[in-house]
Amino acid sequence: MPVRTLTEREKNILGLVVKAFIHDAAPVGSRTLVRRFGLELSPATVRNTLNDLEEAGLLEQPHTSAGRIPTDLGYRVYVDVLMSPVELSLGEQAVIRDAISGEIHGYGRDAATILDQTVRALGDLTRLLAVSLEPRLEKGIFEKIELVALGGPKILAVLTIAKGFLRTVVLELDARVDSDSLHETAQLLNERLSGLPMRAIRESVRERMRDASAGDPKILKLILSNSEELFALPSTEGNIHYWGTPHILVLPEFAEPERIVSLMGALEEKDVILRILGRRRGEKGLTITIGEENREGEIQFCSIVSSHYTAGEGSGTVGVLGPTRMEYSKLVSIVDYTARIMSEVLEQVVYTADKGKDSAIVREDRSR
Amino acid sequence: MPVRTLTEREKNILGLVVKAFIHDAAPVGSRTLVRRFGLELSPATVRNTLNDLEEAGLLEQPHTSAGRIPTDLGYRVYVDVLMSPVELSLGEQAVIRDAISGEIHGYGRDAATILDQTVRALGDLTRLLAVSLEPRLEKGIFEKIELVALGGPKILAVLTIAKGFLRTVVLELDARVDSDSLHETAQLLNERLSGLPMRAIRESVRERMRDASAGDPKILKLILSNSEELFALPSTEGNIHYWGTPHILVLPEFAEPERIVSLMGALEEKDVILRILGRRRGEKGLTITIGEENREGEIQFCSIVSSHYTAGEGSGTVGVLGPTRMEYSKLVSIVDYTARIMSEVLEQVVYTADKGKDSAIVREDRSR
DNA sequence: GCTTAGCACTCTCACCCCGAGAGTGCCAGC
DNA sequence: GCTGGCACTCTCGGGGTGAGAGTGCTAAGC
Known part of the structure; x- marks a missing residue:
């Protein structure tokens, strides 16, 4: 939204209106402006400027004969051009x-x-x-996966993703599994997948694991069929x-x-x-x-x-x-x-x- | 809070006042009551009852010459005595x-x-x-703990608590650990602690693990010094x-x-x-x-x-x-x-x- | 003895009117 | 280009008013 160049006086007055309105939450008029900020101008002059600023779309009146309040555009100009950050105590x-x-x-x-x-x-x-x-x-590099038997048919998959991220997902098999085959399967996965971007894994995990020799095929199947979730990028939500x-x-x-x-x-x-x-x-x-x-x-x-x-x-x-x-x-x-x-x-x-x-x-x- | 016994008429009218007020959010008067619910009584009679209910502390008037609204006690009586649950569609x-x-x-x-x-x-x-x-x-029985190396000096402790609860805590050691000693340590912990209430573990884990022969002593020390948190009952918060x-x-x-x-x-x-x-x-x-x-x-x-x-x-x-x-x-x-x-x-x-x-x-x- | 009709009274609320206050736009003069 | 003056506009709060709803009380009726 292009705004015409403002004169020094316009800038000054716009800034004062914004400041006053931020403080009081009430429309601010020419007289108030002159008195409060000790302007060396008469209210009538200020009124002219206010009028100009209103035509430029930076100020508006809630109703005739009320003071002015800044428009969104007025705030925008204030923020971009006029304002200087206040240092923190x-x-x-x-x-x-x-x-x-x-x-x-x-x-x-x-x-x-x-x-x-x-x-x-x-x-x-x-x-x-x-x-x-x-x-x-924003982008995730797969570090490694660990599979932990939770007792019963439940398995906890623990994924670490570079750098410092952790994902835990509970998977459920239809039979008990012993922790050795879990370990073995995890090791296999790590050997083939570690260091890859999550995205690449989602796309090609089936091919990469195709000729799997070691590991429990049931567990592997479970992992593969849930790869979309396991290797999803941490969601944007x-x-x-x-x-x-x-x-x-x-x-x-x-x-x-x-x-x-x-x-x-x-x-x-x-x-x-x-x-x-x-x-x-x-x-x-x-x-x-x-x-x-x-x-x-x-x-x-x-x-x-x-x-x-x-x-x-x-x-x-x-x-x-x-x-x-x-x-x-x-x-x-x-x-x-x-x-x-x-x-x-x-x-x-x-x-x-x-x-x-x-x-x-x-x-x-x-x-x- | 003892409320004197109410007559049938009082109960009936209290109920109607509550119903009407719930619906309208406006004080309800004798006339409205009679008309709306087709009472076989004159407004004047109802007024007398309303007055009695007010004296019993079940109704109140926002101001003279407004209708009545239920007091908290009035709602209480309604809920305990008068109301019957509405079946769901x-x-x-x-x-x-x-x-x-x-x-x-x-x-x-x-x-x-x-x-x-x-x-x-x-x-x-x-x-x-x-x-x-x-x-x-409400009470927790410790099932087992698994320790997973996260890479670097970080360890993930996965606790399962009967029935169906899972707790994961990241612990940090000052040196790398190999997963064999983690596994061994976890096994030792499980042997001695599995099946015990969390509370008992918190109180006596040091004695129970005193003459530990297997496992890595550094890891064991880490676990022990954080036992309060690890074996806390899931918080009431x-x-x-x-x-x-x-x-x-x-x-x-x-x-x-x-x-x-x-x-x-x-x-x-x-x-x-x-x-x-x-x-x-x-x-x-x-x-x-x-x-x-x-x-x-x-x-x-x-x-x-x-x-x-x-x-x-x-x-x-x-x-x-x-x-x-x-x-x-x-x-x-x-x-x-x-x-x-x-x-x-x-x-x-x-x-x-x-x-x-x-x-x-x-x-x-x-x-x- | 409970119920009721009648009546005087009370209180709120919406409405209107009015004046004070704040502010504006415009115009003529400096 | 700035300013003082002026007529005008709009909001807001206060005060007054009347309608409406409701009450409590009393005396009469079943």
Whole structure:
């Protein structure tokens, strides 16, 4: 969306309108502007400029004879051109750092817990809705598989995927198996598949295992018939962690219950949030989408400031969601810093691929 | 709370008031009552009875010259004495059954997914907030442990606990280990510990493993120093699955934003919901708590109809949360049926103990 | 003695009106 | 190009009002 070049005065006034509106949530008029910011201009002059900015599509009036409020485009210009990031205080940095890297009651820390703590701190600090996607692999190199007899006809397949990912799948055979043949079969698989990309394995595992000499053929068959799931790339879907709905639901922007409904619906349904944040997994660095720039209609009255973080070979997204009227200049710094610290901390953690909340069961008879 | 014996007429009228109020969310007066339900009484007579019920603490007036609304105690009497469960239609049964036992895009089904689908169906069917706690073990018998080398210094401990529970914990040693010594160590552990209650193992694992002859002493030490976590009973905490906030947030009961805030806070914080539902894990069968009966202040304007379900040796809770003005007679049947089907379906599923969303990492040097 | 009709009274709610306040656009003059 | 002045517009809150619903009380009826 091309915007005509703005004069210095226009830029200045646009910036002031945005700042004032972010603060007050009320339309801002020429008089207020002059008084509050000590402008060396008369209200009438400012009015002319406001009019120009309105024609350029950057401001709008809720009704005749109200003040102006920024449009989505107005925020966009503000964010891209006018705003300068606010540096974080040491205290704020500490809040974020401690939340992400702090110990919790003596237990081991896993990715999900770290994300939980992060969104908690981020949500409370910004008093908005903090959201984060669990890390996912972009490309996966198969390291190895281990097969563990669970007792009865159930087998646990443990896959390690470079780097630091773990997948466990419960498979079910129609007969007991002894752990020697499990071990042997796993070894065979590892010999032939280790180091290959998951994608390649899915496509060619049958050929690669064709003339298998060792190993238990029943087990091998079970593996092959479930190879699509076993060797899937960790799915692009994943868990969402969020925190802070109480913060944003009281904002004047959520006075209309229908907005509450669509936002909460989007959070529960997860798809919307996943699409929006997932889309950014690829984009490095910080992203800001404002209002209608969010393709998803459910939250077109919201803005999102989010950033990409890495976790070993995987990557995820962390950000803050709120009404378009949010303190972008501050949030940019906060989110950026958060993502940075997350990347540092998550470097070391092993985490499960896919939802991994429970072990999925795959029965033998599901083979085609 | 002892309530004086009610006359037939009082019971009848109390029931009608509750029914009418559940339907309309508006105070109900004598005239309405007579007209709507074709009572063979004059409004004046009904008024006298209403007055009596008010004195008994079962009804109240929002203000003089408004109709009556039920008090929490009024609902309690209704639920305990007056109400008879409404049978479910076959269609409703099918909705629930299909959601719980239905296949999903060809993948294996795990407990978490089943719970997700269940609360989704339950929330949409009742148009309230459906909540469920993942199944937890009440007493745990240790079956066996397997140790899998993950590559590098990391080891995956896979514990199976009777019946159908799985726990995976990532342990970290300061040196590489070969899988033979892992296997040997695991075998030793299994020989001495298999069949014992988790609790007993936590208390006496050191003595039991004292004169260990086989196995790698470093690995054994790692296991011992993390025995509290490894052999913990699956924690009483767990994941909450819920669905339906958009349904209830639009109800007139949630007109005041502070209620939205406290409910959403409770859902995000999880503790409140966990306490309320967790408390019932022990109680078999169906439970109804109404308004202030919920000890937790945050949701004293809500009622919960919940039931206990089993999953192998484990058990969990499923229920519906809404304003005290809810269709108890219908919900009782729905929740009861849901819990029953869940118990059937979950009988077969293997699920992870504890949060298990990711594998926890326990480093060797954390030993005391 | 329970039930009922009648009546006076109360309280809420929706509606309307009105004035204050904030803000605008425009125009003429500096 | 900027500014002061002016007429105009729109929202918002307060106050008044009447309809509607409901109550409690009392006295009369079955």
